[in-house]
Amino acid sequence: MRYVKLGKTGLEVSEVGFGCIPIIRLSTAEAVTVLRRAYDRGITLFDTANMYLDSEEKIGQAFEGLRSRLILASKTLKRNLAGAEADIDLSLRRMRTDYIDLFQIHQLSLESDYQAITGPDGALEAIFRAKQAGKIRRIGVTSHGIEMAIKLVKTGLFSTVQFPFNFIESAPAEELHPAARQEEMGILAMKPFGGGALDNGELCFKFLRQFPDVIPLPGFDAVEQVDQIVAVYETENAVFPEDLAAMESFRTELGQHFCRRCEYCQPCEQGVMITPAMNYPIIAHRMSGPKAAGFAAKTMESVRNCTECGECMERCPYNLPIPEMLKKHLALYDEHIAGT
Template sequence: METIRLGKTGLMVSRVGFGAIPIQRLDADDAIAVVKRCLDLGVTYLDTANAYSTSEGRMGEALAGWNGNVVISTKSQSRTPEGIEAHLAQSLEMLKVDSIDLYQFHNVSSFPDLEKVLDPNGPFPIVEKAKREGKVKHIGITSHQIDVAKEAVKTGRFETIMYPFNFIAHELGEELAALSAQHDVGFIAMKPFAGGMIGKATLAIKYLLQFPNVVPIAGVEKLHEIEEIIRIVEGPWTLTDEENAEIATIRTETGNRFCRRCDYCQPCTAGIPISNVMSFPTMVKRMPLKNVVTGWIADLMEKASECTNCGLCEERCPYQLPIREMVSENVANYRRLKKEWQDSGAA
């Protein structure tokens, strides 16, 4: 498969990568089979995270004995020196490697959060030390918030940026792709299918391949899904007039219900992290049921139920999203799933 230089890391990776969120939902054998199929098909960029429950361990199992070329990236949401040290040690153990090619600060969601990451007494020096010791080869960052992502690129401290980019939420991704190219920061595009809203892989992948410094990562859980993506990458990539028209139609039909996670709707009067609540349908598609009705996601959705319907967020949203309606739909969906889970006896 064609390769692409991942910004200033200098790493050469396959033109599309693999995102390992969905393999948490599979049983271990199926999860390992998906990762192995990716490797067999020439996918050399594999991304996981400490936060993705079984994902790192399964990737480690799949990689055991693999002696081909591969670039492994993982990430941590910890913002403390002790926390990041523990997560890094755990990742090395789970992935069964002596060194992680790309270690990322995961989901840096606000400017104070970015400050915490870069604090001289915070987690960054720990990862820099790990880099000097050879446990980490390159340092990156992931964010869903465009202004934070842009600032992270400009700091010059990160070699890669991971950000949601697809043809529905295209405006912000295109802007970031240009900025990343200017700073030679590798751009890893998460959510190429817009969290499941783009059903046609051909359109989603071909659109992103037009950007020569962007590596889309596809979160696949079935063998035929990765096989289809590889066929698309083999080309030709140019979007036909018909495909461009189809993209335009999908944008019009879904764009007014698609959250770009820009957070311009904040601050919410009830303190609800609106963009996170908007991601609930994606979480449902990609995570085990238990994970979306317990823990931090349950806390998030309980918070969402406190919406007072003040409507201020809708006045601020540049995309005129019906936020109140969408929050309320997501809360209702969460309650239904929680009941289903409780009734199943798994609680």
């Protein structure tokens, strides 16, 4: 494992980090085992969030006594001063620490949110105060909106930027990453597997390792997964024409209209299981139609309740035409049922 400087933050981190959403699926004992395995294999950067249920608590439990060897990153979704202040203190308590290396404003994609956090009594004021008090070392931001992310980079308010980056979402390499480099910011890559749309881990990391100053944050929920990715980092990276062709084939298959499983669209008042239903064609591709229809029956039957109200669409950071896509996926499911 190599260790690299995270922009001009002064933080040195492992060249691959650990995105701590998946540990919420694990029992505390299992999560501690996976986190400790990552640490033992050289991973030092752990990125969590106040909203990831008990993720911070599990990190606190896993790393008692090891604090000075880790770089801990967390985030708040709160937009106001009081909310952000409370979240920072909660994160400190849960992670059993008296400082957070990197504290980020979470999912800042809308202009209204930007106005809220920078306005009077906005979340940024709480974060500045916490930094002054020594509770936070560096301030970062995460976003799913490319134009907003570029704007945020240029404000000079943040030391790091975190954005989805993988070979089907490679746009950040064109403008966002160069802009962040110009400001000497640290660059973090969420969703290295396309939010679950990509199942070829080796190919994903062949792509990502071409950008050694961009630190990917894969999520792990098993020690074997940690070992696999760390093993990839123990080899020299080489991207061959057949790898490029495979990436292109994934891009063509998924197109621009694919769901990153971020779950911001949920919940649906009609009980539609939006995220798995949005991914039905991927499951069908992997399993064959009839098998997928059986496997996803509960999910796809819930789509029949959709009233096309459009509320989920307003919450989707990728502006996906969700009701329209769900309709198409339901038609595909019905074809598969008919074929069984």
